[in-house]
Structure formats: structure tokens, C-alpha cells
Amino acid sequence: MQVDxxxxxxxxxxxxxxxxxxxxxxxxxxxxxxxxxPLFVYSGSGLGKTHLIGAIGNLxxxxxxxxxxxxxxxxEFVEQxxxxxxxxxxxxxxxxxxxxxxxxxxxxxxxxxxxxxQTELLRLLNALQGTGRQVVMTSDRPPSDIPDVDERLITRLxxxxxxxxxxxxxxxxxxxxxxxxxERDVRFENGVIEELARLEFGNVRELQGALNKIxxxxxLGGQEVKPSQxxxxxxxxxxxxxxxxxxxxxxxxxxxxxxxxxxxxxATAVAQHVDPWKIKVAEAVAYWSGEGYRTATLERxxxxxxxxxxxxxxxxxxxxxxxxxxxxxxxxxxxxxxxxGNDVFRDPERLGEAEALVNRATSGATPPPGxxxxxxxxxxxxxxxNQLAVRAADAVIEEPGKKxxPLFVHGPSGVGKTHLVNxxxxxxxxxxxxxxxxxxxxxxxxxxxxxxxxxxxxVDRWRTRYRAADALVIDDVQFVAGKERTQEELFHVFNTxxxxxxxxxxxxxxxxxxLDGLEERLRSRFEGGLVxxxxxxxxxxxxxxxxxxxxxxxxxxxxxxxxxxxxRDVASVREVIGVVNRLVxxxxxxxxxxxxxxxxxxxxxGLPVQHxxxxxxxxxxxxxxxxxxxHLSDLGLRLIEDPK
Amino acid sequence: MSLVNYQxxxxxxKIVYYGPGRSGKTTNLHYIYGQVPRDRKGKMxxxxxxxxxxxxxxxxxxxxxxISGFTTRFQLYTVPGxxxxxxxxxxxxxxxDGVVFVADSQARQLQENIExxxxxxxxxxxxxxxxxxxxxxxxxxxxxxxxxxxxxxxELSDAINFRGVPDYPGDALHGPGVxxxxxxxxxxxxxxxxxxxxxxxx
Numbered sequence: 001m002q003v004d005x006x007x008x009x010x011x012x013x014x015x016x017x018x019x020x021x022x023x024x025x026x027x028x029x030x031x032x033x034x035x036x037x038p039l040f041v042y043s044g045s046g047l048g049k050t051h052l053i054g055a056i057g058n059l060x061x062x063x064x065x066x067x068x069x070x071x072x073x074x075x076e077f078v079e080q081x082x083x084x085x086x087x088x089x090x091x092x093x094x095x096x097x098x099x100x101x102x103x104x105x106x107x108x109x110x111x112x113x114x115x116x117x118q119t120e121l122l123r124l125l126n127a128l129q130g131t132g133r134q135v136v137m138t139s140d141r142p143p144s145d146i147p148d149v150d151e152r153l154i155t156r157l158x159x160x161x162x163x164x165x166x167x168x169x170x171x172x173x174x175x176x177x178x179x180x181x182x183e184r185d186v187r188f189e190n191g192v193i194e195e196l197a198r199l200e201f202g203n204v205r206e207l208q209g210a211l212n213k214i215x216x217x218x219x220l221g222g223q224e225v226k227p228s229q230x231x232x233x234x235x236x237x238x239x240x241x242x243x244x245x246x247x248x249x250x251x252x253x254x255x256x257x258x259x260x261x262x263x264x265x266x267a268t269a270v271a272q273h274v275d276p277w278k279i280k281v282a283e284a285v286a287y288w289s290g291e292g293y294r295t296a297t298l299e300r301x302x303x304x305x306x307x308x309x310x311x312x313x314x315x316x317x318x319x320x321x322x323x324x325x326x327x328x329x330x331x332x333x334x335x336x337x338x339x340x341g342n343d344v345f346r347d348p349e350r351l352g353e354a355e356a357l358v359n360r361a362t363s364g365a366t367p368p369p370g371x372x373x374x375x376x377x378x379x380x381x382x383x384x385x386n387q388l389a390v391r392a393a394d395a396v397i398e399e400p401g402k403k404x405x406p407l408f409v410h411g412p413s414g415v416g417k418t419h420l421v422n423x424x425x426x427x428x429x430x431x432x433x434x435x436x437x438x439x440x441x442x443x444x445x446x447x448x449x450x451x452x453x454x455x456x457x458x459v460d461r462w463r464t465r466y467r468a469a470d471a472l473v474i475d476d477v478q479f480v481a482g483k484e485r486t487q488e489e490l491f492h493v494f495n496t497x498x499x500x501x502x503x504x505x506x507x508x509x510x511x512x513x514x515l516d517g518l519e520e521r522l523r524s525r526f527e528g529g530l531v532x533x534x535x536x537x538x539x540x541x542x543x544x545x546x547x548x549x550x551x552x553x554x555x556x557x558x559x560x561x562x563x564x565x566x567x568r569d570v571a572s573v574r575e576v577i578g579v580v581n582r583l584v585x586x587x588x589x590x591x592x593x594x595x596x597x598x599x600x601x602x603x604x605x606g607l608p609v610q611h612x613x614x615x616x617x618x619x620x621x622x623x624x625x626x627x628x629x630x631h632l633s634d635l636g637l638r639l640i641e642d643p644k
Numbered sequence: 645m646s647l648v649n650y651q652x653x654x655x656x657x658k659i660v661y662y663g664p665g666r667s668g669k670t671t672n673l674h675y676i677y678g679q680v681p682r683d684r685k686g687k688m689x690x691x692x693x694x695x696x697x698x699x700x701x702x703x704x705x706x707x708x709x710x711i712s713g714f715t716t717r718f719q720l721y722t723v724p725g726x727x728x729x730x731x732x733x734x735x736x737x738x739x740x741d742g743v744v745f746v747a748d749s750q751a752r753q754l755q756e757n758i759e760x761x762x763x764x765x766x767x768x769x770x771x772x773x774x775x776x777x778x779x780x781x782x783x784x785x786x787x788x789x790x791x792x793x794x795x796x797x798x799e800l801s802d803a804i805n806f807r808g809v810p811d812y813p814g815d816a817l818h819g820p821g822v823x824x825x826x827x828x829x830x831x832x833x834x835x836x837x838x839x840x841x842x843x844x845x846x
Contacts, residue, residue, distance in 0.1 A: 034712065034713070035712045035713070036710070036711075036712070036713070037713060159710065160710055160713070161709065161710060161711075258679060258823065259676075259679040259680055259681065259823065261823075262823045262826060262827055263708050263709065263711075265827050265831075266708060266711060266716070266827065266830050266831075266834070267711045267712065269830065269831045269834045269835070270655065270711045270712045270714060270716065270834055271711075271712045272834075273834045273835055274648060274650075274655075274712055274714065278650045279650065279712070279713060281650065282650035282651050282653065285650075285651055286651070286653075299651065302650050302651065
């Protein structure tokens with residue numbers, strides 16, 4: 001709302017009853033936000049409160065036209081607030097008032113009982129004063145006498161200067177009426193104004209009413225009003241002997257300066273002698289330390305206190321740094337919520353450290369380990385013993401998260417689980433054009449990372465990494481059995497990813513049901529998708545495997561050799577590789593080409609590599625020294641594999 | 645020392661009323677105390693003898709409210725005027741931001757005034773305070789007494805105010821001159837705040 005342009009200091013008559021209020025208002029208008037903030041003016045009705053704050057507004061606009069001045073009565077403020085809330089534009093309302101440089105709030109006594117308005121006003125006052133904006137308020141009583149108002153708001157209202165406007169004295173009444181007569185170009189016979197001024201009027205409005213009445217009498221009645229008529233016109237009996245106007249007597253008996261004027265004079269002196277720039281800096285210190293930022297640089301500026309140090313650039317620099325810290329903090333919390341509120345984000349002098357922290361966090365935010373590129377899907381040989389698993393895997397690759405979620409692959413060691421699950425991960429990445437983030441870890445690695453994260457307090461960051469993945473592949477998941485914390489974390493990661501429709505793949509040496517120490521909640525989740533088994537390689541698969549691994553081996557009898565080898569039972573793909581390596585080594589030792597005969601000699605010379613898992617070759621162990629070697633080798637493989 | 649603390653937004657001034665015995669220093673404080681609105685005045689501490697002479701010192705904390713955003717507090721002290729309380733006077737004078745010298749206008753007290761004024765200079769010098777630098781005003785009190793008993797402000801000024809500091813006629817008992825004096829010294833003290841030599845901040 002606009003300030004009434006008629007309300008100016010020039011047409012505000014100053015007397016002893018409003019001297020202080022006018023001086024304060026003037027000071028505020030000259031330096032908004034720097035002298036009395038907030039300025040609280042109170043008086044009975046009709047004594048010029050609204051005129052006075054209007055005058056502040058007009059003078060501010062005259063001196064600094066670029067400032068925004070808002071005049072509003074509390075009633076309108078409440079209405080606007082309600083309208084804003086009703087139309088869901090509360091934020092805009094706040095922003096609108098938050099931008100005002102000088103807020104003139106009239107009739108705040110109506111705050112009584114309006115809790116939400118009080119809250120909003122309190123917030124607004126904090127915001128405005130925190131940024132050095134000026135607030136001026138009027139009321140018909142001092143803040144402490146406004147009933148049912150939040151104590152915090154009362155202290156806010158009382159925090160600046162509280163001045164009252166009293167009823168005008170005789171001289172002021174005359175001055176007011178003369179000013180009015182001049183304004184309206186009316187002249188009265190000598191003594192009329194004085195006679196009217198002798199009547200006691202409670203306020204200026206009544207006085208104006210009375211003046212209007214005699215102006216009307218004179219202009220409409222056509223004859224001059226006489227001083228003697230005045231009392232009769234206003235129904236006042238017998239004139240008392242006219243009191244001489246009170247003058248400050250020259251005698252030493254009458255103190256000419258009282259406490260109020262003394263304070264007002266001191267206020268002027270203080271305003272002259274304190275440094276406005278220091279006030280601004282101190283305000284910034286108060287505001288930002290209130291916001292939790294360290295303000296040592298600004299405090300030093302205050303203490304060094306040179307004559308008007310280059311505070312503006314110092315403040316600008318400070319604000320820029322705070323802004324940067326703010327951005328960095330936002331960035332950091334996006335990576336890891338636990339980083340929010342870190343001390344470095346509160347100290348503009350540690351901007352560098354904050355940057356370093358964010359960099360560290362960002363690098364820590366690199367996606368979790370992905371699948372090993374060595375395991376490609378097209379190198380995975382399929383046979384009846386593993387085709388179910390492979391088909392499930394292909395379905396998962398085709399539509400991650402849709403068909404079999406989670407996919408749980410189990411089977412004995414060395415049958416290609418690791419290869420298959422890594423291949424799923426690789427294919428998902430390939431099909432997404434490299435965009436998909438597939439976390440692919442062994443359970444042991446998952447656990448180690450968790451422990452490390454617990455150690456350096458970055459569990460949140462660690463968790464976020466996994467939760468942000470597009471798919472999760474965990475190999476050897478049997479190792480989480482019995483690890484409570486790991487299961488707990490896995491459970492949450494599982495739920496998050498599953499809830500977002502992301503694919504989960506697990507590999508284990510046993511089906512979930514046989515995993516002792518696996519929590520029921522995880523077991524049921526593992527079983528909720530597809531549990532599929534991979535078995536020992538069947539002859540068809542063995543044939544493919546031998547063909548695959550003998551590809552690079554020179555042999556004149558390739559087909560026969562593969563057929564011969566495929567007939568032999570093996571427990572795992574790993575064993576197939578072991579057989580091929582052994583034959584190649586034997587052929588090297590013999591200095592001959594690898595033939596079926598050589599293979600037969602090597603493999604069937606009483607050493608049954610082909611021990612089925614259910615029939616351990618314990619009996620053959622004692623037959624030949626060589627057996628011990630081969631068994632040891634096999635045992636060694638198992639030993640390495642199991643702890644892994 | 646007077647303190648403008650921009651961070652806590654406080655201004656604190658210590659003003660000492662100095663002068664010969666019975667010149668009306670405590671009366672000045674009493675008058676101020678009586679004028680201060682109830683919510684603004686602290687408790688006046690007066691240590692007086694049975695005959696109401698200041699034994700140690702008077703202390704009147706004065707809260708001027710928030711001025712220019714600064715919580716402004718004045719601390720008014722008086723020293724015991726009698727010659728033999730020299731030690732107390734020195735103590736009270738320590739850290740003063742301004743001094744009001746209350747002179748007794750009675751003609752027969754002129755010598756006491758001069759001696760006390762010299763005593764003030766001496767005490768300040770002992771505390772390494774430059775008597776010419778510290779804010780100082782003079783009040784010629786008891787101007788309400790019959791004219792034949794007192795000297796006029798002009799005569800007193802000739803006799804005492806050789807430094808030409810601001811001086812005020814006063815009647816501390818009834819009030820005239822009391823706040824003028826306080827305002828005079830306050831302005832001098834505040835003016836020092838912005839002087840480069842007083843860049844002492846907390």
C-alpha cells in the first residue's frame with residue numbers, strides 16, 4: 001500500500017508532547033535501519049501516529065527513491081496473510097514482505113490473540129532486522145500493554161525505541177489550528193483561535209472537528225466568529241480566567257531539561273558518533289552467527305576498526321563465501337546426508353577445506369564396483385546342467401527388474417556362477433549403452449566395505465552408493481549368513497532397490513533354505529524371485545567346455561580328444577580347465593603333440609580325476625604317490641576357494 | 645573505559661562526579677535518580693556516614709535504553725569530597741570516561757574548589773591520564789543561594805576554568821543545570837568514540 005503523500009514532516013506540528021517522537025521519526029527517515037529499529041510509536045487516538053509514520057515513509061522515498069517502502073495497517077496485513085494462505089501463496093507473501101526496505105505497520109494493537117499473525121510477524125521482523133531493514137510500528141498503547149501477545153514478539157517490538165505522543169499542549173494546539181487555517185486559507189478575528197485552544201480536546205482529530213465547526217460557522221454564516229462566542233458554541237460554561245501560556249521560566253527554579261529530552265539528546269549524539277559501517281558489520285556478525293556461521297573475519301574488521309575500512313568489499317566477500325559454502329553443503333548432503341552441518345560449511349575462512357571435503361565426498365560417491373569385464377555372456381557355454389539358470393539370466397538381461405527379481409543362482413563351486421552373474425551385470429551395462437550403474441561385488445567385499453565405512457563414519461555415503469545403483473549383483477552371498485550388521489544393511493539396500501524396480505542378482509553355493517544363520521527376512525526375500533540351480537557340467541556342456549578351452553591347443557585329434565574328455569565326469573568348469581592345463585603340461589613334458597593316447601595315459605594312469613562329489617576318491621588316495629600330488633593340487637584349489 | 649561494543653551492541657560510560665566536600669555531587673545523582681522513569685533506573689548505591697556525608701562513593705547505574713541500536717548504560721559515580729579520602733577518590737577515578745567537576749558557588753568555598761580541582765589533575769596524572777585529554781565539564785552548583793553569598797558563573801569561570809572546558813550553572817537540589825551538565829559530559833565522552841585516538845573496542 002502506498003504512503004499517503006499528504007503525511008509529511010513539514011505539515012506535522014511539533015510540540016513538547018511529540019517532540020521526542022518526531023525527532024526519532026526524523027532520525028529513522030534519515031537513516032533507515034541504522035538508528036532506532038524497530039521504532040514503536042504509541043499514543044491515544046487522533047494524535048498523529050499515522051501522520052508521523054506516513055511522514056517517515058515520504059521522507060525516505062524523497063531521500064532514497066530506490067528504497068521500497070510499504071505502509072500497511074495490521075488489519076490489512078492479517079487479511080493479506082489469510083488470503084495468501086488460502087490461495088496457497090504463503091511463500092510469496094513472505095517473499096514480498098521480506099524484500100521491503102522500510103515497513104510501516106499501523107495499529108499493531110490488533111495483534112491481540114492472533115497467534116498465527118504474531119508468528120508470521122515475528123518471523124518477518126527477524127528477517128527484516130537481520131538484514132538491516134527498518135520497521136516502524138504504531139499502536140494505541142505500549143507493546144507491554146497489548147494483551148495476549150507472544151512474549152518473544154513483545155521483546156522484539158520493544159527492542160528498538162518506544163516513544164509516545166501525548167495530547168498537544170496549548171501552544172501546540174494554537175500552532176496546529178493556525179497551520180490548518182493557512183492550509184484552508186481562512187482567517188479569524190484575533191483571539192478566536194486562542195480561545196478555542198483553551199478548551200481541552202482529547203486529541204487533534206477532535207480539535208480539527210472543532211475548528212471545522214467554526215470555519216463553517218464563519219464561511220456559511222456569513223459573519224465573523226467572535227472569541228466570546230467560542231465557549232457557548234462548544235457548550236462550555238463561564239470562561240475561567242485565561243491561563244497565561246506556560247513558558248519555560250527563566251528562573252533557576254524551573255529545570256529546563258528533563259530525563260526524556262536528555263535521552264533524546266544523547267540519542268542524537270550517539271547516532272552522530274557511532275560508525276554506521278560498524279553497525280552494518282556488527283549486524284552482519286549478529287545475523288550470520290545467529291545462522292550458525294563463524295564470523296571471525298568480520299569481527300576482526302570491527303576490532304581493527306580503522307577509519308572506515310573497506311568494509312563493503314569485506315562484507316561482499318563474506319557473503320559470497322557464505323553462498324559458496326551453502327552450495328557446497330547442498331552438494332555434499334546430496335552425496336551423504338551425514339556431511340550436512342559439518343563445521344567447515346559454517347566457516348567462510350575454511351572454504352578451501354569445504355571444497356576439499358566435497359571433492360572427497362564426490363570421489364567417494366563413485367559407483368560401487370562393477371562386474372568384471374572378463375566374464376562375457378557370449379563366452380558362457382550352455383548345457384542342460386545350467387541352461388535353466390542361463391535362460392533366467394537372459395530374461396533378466398532383457399528386462400532388468402521385471403521378470404525374475406531377485407534372481408538367486410546356486411550351485412556347487414566352480415560351475416560358473418560367478419561368470420554368469422558378472423555376465424548379467426555386463427550385459428545390463430552394455431544394453432543401457434553404458435549408462436546403467438551395476439554394483440557387482442562379492443559378499444566378502446560388501447562386508448569389508450561396510451566395516452571400513454563404519455570405521456571412518458561414512459556409512460551413509462557407503463549406503464548411498466549402493467542405493468543409487470541400477471542393479472545389484474552379489475556373489476557368494478552365503479558369506480553374509482551369521483553377519484548381523486551386513487544382513488541388516490543388505491536388507492535395507494535390497495528393499496530400496498527392489499522398491500524402485502531395480503534388478504537384484506545373487507549367487508550362492510547353497511539355496512537360501514540351506515543357508516544357516518541367514519535371517520528369515522532375507523531368506524524370504526531371496527526366495528521371492530527365482531531360485532535356480534546350476535549343476536555339475538553334463539556331457540554336452542563338457543564337450544562345449546573342452547572345445548572352448550582346447551581352442552588354442554595344437555592337437556591333431558581335436559574331435560576325438562574332445563569326445564574322449566567329455567565322457568569323463570568333472571565336478572566343475574574349473575576342473576575342466578585343470579584337465580586341459582594338465583594335458584598341455586604333460587604334452588610339453590613329453591615333447592609330443594596332445595593326442596587321445598597321451599591324454600589316456602595321463603588321465604587314466606590310475607588317477608581318476610573324475611571323482612564325483614558324492615563319491616570322494618579316498619580309496620585311490622593310497623594307491624600311488626602321484627595321486628597324492630593330484631589330490632593335493634585339487635585340495636589346494638578348494639582351500640583357496642573356500643576362504644574366498 | 646567507555647566501551648562501544650559493536651557486536652553486543654552496548655555502550656557503557658563511566659562518569660565520575662568530582663569536587664570538594666559538600667559541593668553537591670551526591671545531590672546531582674539524587675536528582676537524576678528521581679527523574680529517571682522507574683523502569684530505567686538501577687539501584688542507587690550510596691555509602692554514607694550517619695551525617696549523610698559520602699563515605700566511600702555513590703554509584704548510579706543509568707539505563708538509557710536502546711539508542712541507535714545500542715544498549716546504552718551510564719554509570720555515574722561520586723567521590724567523597726573530604727580531603728582525607730584521597731585513596732578512595734583515586735580508586736573511583738580509575739577508568740573514568742569523563743569527569744564532572746562540581747564546584748561550590750559559595751564565595752567562601754572558592755579556595756576548596758581550586759584545591760579540589762588541582763587534586764583532580766594530580767590524581768589523573770598519577771593514573772597516567774592526560775588531564776587535558778579526558779572529557780571534563782564543570783558545574784557551578786548552588787546558584788540558587790542568595791546572590792550575596794555566591795559568585796556568579798563568570799567569576800567562578802575566571803577562577804577555576806582556566807582550561808576553558810564547558811561549564812554550567814546549577815542548582816542540584818531543584819534540578820536546573822543537572823541534566824545540562826550530564827548531557828554536556830555525555831556528549832564529550834561520545835565524541836571521543838569517533839575520535840581516532842579512541843579506537844578501543846571490545
